Amino acid sequence: MAVYTEVSDDELAAFLSGYDLGHVMSCKGIAEGVENTNYLLHMERGHFILTLYEKRVEEGDLPFFLGLMEHLSERGVSCPLPVHNARGAALGRLGGRPAALVTFLEGMSVRRPEARHCAMVGEALARLHSAGADFGLSRPNALSVEGWSELLGNAQASADKVAPGLAIALAGELAYLQKNWPTDLPAGVIHADLFPDNVFFLGGALSGLIDFYFACNDFFAYDLAICLNAWCFEQDSSFNVTKGMALLDAYARARPLSQAEVDALPILARGSALRFLLTRLVDWLDARDGALVKKKDPVEYLKKLRFHQQASSARDYGYMR
Amino acid sequence: MAVYTEVSDDELAAFLSGYDLGHVMSCKGIAEGVENTNYLLHMERGHFILTLYEKRVEEGDLPFFLGLMEHLSERGVSCPLPVHNARGAALGRLGGRPAALVTFLEGMSVRRPEARHCAMVGEALARLHSAGADFGLSRPNALSVEGWSELLGNAQASADKVAPGLAIALAGELAYLQKNWPTDLPAGVIHADLFPDNVFFLGGALSGLIDFYFACNDFFAYDLAICLNAWCFEQDSSFNVTKGMALLDAYARARPLSQAEVDALPILARGSALRFLLTRLVDWLDARDGALVKKKDPVEYLKKLRFHQQASSARDYGYMR
Numbered sequence: 001m002a003v004y005t006e007v008s009d010d011e012l013a014a015f016l017s018g019y020d021l022g023h024v025m026s027c028k029g030i031a032e033g034v035e036n037t038n039y040l041l042h043m044e045r046g047h048f049i050l051t052l053y054e055k056r057v058e059e060g061d062l063p064f065f066l067g068l069m070e071h072l073s074e075r076g077v078s079c080p081l082p083v084h085n086a087r088g089a090a091l092g093r094l095g096g097r098p099a100a101l102v103t104f105l106e107g108m109s110v111r112r113p114e115a116r117h118c119a120m121v122g123e124a125l126a127r128l129h130s131a132g133a134d135f136g137l138s139r140p141n142a143l144s145v146e147g148w149s150e151l152l153g154n155a156q157a158s159a160d161k162v163a164p165g166l167a168i169a170l171a172g173e174l175a176y177l178q179k180n181w182p183t184d185l186p187a188g189v190i191h192a193d194l195f196p197d198n199v200f201f202l203g204g205a206l207s208g209l210i211d212f213y214f215a216c217n218d219f220f221a222y223d224l225a226i227c228l229n230a231w232c233f234e235q236d237s238s239f240n241v242t243k244g245m246a247l248l249d250a251y252a253r254a255r256p257l258s259q260a261e262v263d264a265l266p267i268l269a270r271g272s273a274l275r276f277l278l279t280r281l282v283d284w285l286d287a288r289d290g291a292l293v294k295k296k297d298p299v300e301y302l303k304k305l306r307f308h309q310q311a312s313s314a315r316d317y318g319y320m321r
Numbered sequence: 322m323a324v325y326t327e328v329s330d331d332e333l334a335a336f337l338s339g340y341d342l343g344h345v346m347s348c349k350g351i352a353e354g355v356e357n358t359n360y361l362l363h364m365e366r367g368h369f370i371l372t373l374y375e376k377r378v379e380e381g382d383l384p385f386f387l388g389l390m391e392h393l394s395e396r397g398v399s400c401p402l403p404v405h406n407a408r409g410a411a412l413g414r415l416g417g418r419p420a421a422l423v424t425f426l427e428g429m430s431v432r433r434p435e436a437r438h439c440a441m442v443g444e445a446l447a448r449l450h451s452a453g454a455d456f457g458l459s460r461p462n463a464l465s466v467e468g469w470s471e472l473l474g475n476a477q478a479s480a481d482k483v484a485p486g487l488a489i490a491l492a493g494e495l496a497y498l499q500k501n502w503p504t505d506l507p508a509g510v511i512h513a514d515l516f517p518d519n520v521f522f523l524g525g526a527l528s529g530l531i532d533f534y535f536a537c538n539d540f541f542a543y544d545l546a547i548c549l550n551a552w553c554f555e556q557d558s559s560f561n562v563t564k565g566m567a568l569l570d571a572y573a574r575a576r577p578l579s580q581a582e583v584d585a586l587p588i589l590a591r592g593s594a595l596r597f598l599l600t601r602l603v604d605w606l607d608a609r610d611g612a613l614v615k616k617k618d619p620v621e622y623l624k625k626l627r628f629h630q631q632a633s634s635a636r637d638y639g640y641m642r
Contacts, residue, residue, distance in 0.1 A: 008432040010432070023524065025427045025428070025523060026425075026426075026427050026429060027429055028349070028352070028361055029353070030352065031350035040349055040351070106363065107346070107347060108330055108347060111329040112329065200347075203344065
């Protein structure tokens, strides 16, 4: 949550004059999204989110992200829809940054997900995977197994501060994953960051998915493993198998899992736990001054990783089909 | 701008169930207000700001602040109107903090005010002073001349980091102000923090005043002197006499200034420059970790103070009546 880039009223007015949305009636910097600066805009024609893309987002990836949101929206996935300006472009520049306007989604994220939320997320994730199948662009996942060596290098200093010997333990885990990582699972566009912060609910139903800025091409079941990590552990880092069952069952009803995907769940869960553990370790010592980034505790993911290291099959996550 | 206190969805729902505003449809932490945590709420019955009062606001002062906004609103001053819950209370508790809901004001603050904005602010300030005349509560100004000794004590360490010898220079200034501070000027409720951040404009007109959490009883002309500091200097800290004229003239048209008030403007401007210089010095080394507080440069107010030390009469600020 951060406002990294402040925008003057003149710059904002000039930027918005390129859109057919009427006058701006209010503009509030919102504490949402760790990667970018977001403003909630009230225009005469409605409410929108204005995003200024900060350094961590590659400008060359923006057509993929914005195109994907548009593609998914058109196929009935409730997500922010990029607004095109009068020249037809979804991407502009503001405050020296690439910038885009997207529609505002109503809804609230849940702090403490229940099994019913996990089920709704499982179904939405499966629908996202299906809806993305015919998306024309692709983007490799820089944060999958090939990218973890470099991340581990960057995380080493933090790792030993978090727990002595952790860097070596992580190197061992990485070697195991590199050796055993699956190579031939159903793949396509995945969200790759579908944490509770990025899912809105309204009136007891899932109202939308946001923050597609880690989306990429990878195994569908890896996305599901990320959700197991993000949704199905309790505050004390114990795994809630009822939530796991709800998530996996709802996913599989909407998009059946192959046996290979089911068999791969434990290792995919290990990999995704390592991925978030590594990025949290890197971020731990690297938050920019002057902006509010609530640092996330790496230890949470160390505990999750240890759970996955003990898991022997998808049944340990509640998959009963 | 900060979100100091995070609120869980359950806590929020419980708090909002006490209001007759329908269901909550979205809730965004907004980067606004350096003192408190603010959320922009979309309820079925409209948009509201939810404020959680942080430590810097005395809980005992809240009835004054909330009552004042209500009083001013009723008298046609466009400002946030506190919403009463079903039990009739404007003040509740949320996330372990005192909390209140107020109506959302449309409009945008201006980053670089022009003379026309200064005129609108001058008029609005005069109307605020008149409308507050029959408000039943009072609150002494802890940040006026009696409070500056203590502030100076707290600011001394920072002062010498900002400029060697500054602490001693400030002590000299304070002694001058203590000796010469006026004692008998028209007084009443003042805003005391009417900076550009706290004034919204929409469609070329002033649409509202916000952030009454420094409001107190003091000389009306002191409030005007604060606005001279806040609105009429350029980015390079030079005083723009056209803006000063616009501010003072518009104020005096709506609430005529006495000769004593006019004569006191230079010393009141010195005092208000010292007040903001001192609080900025104190804040300079004291921003809380984990929350975005954009620290404001104390040197800006040192330059302004030096300008006021050279001023000999209200004419130096553009007052020509």
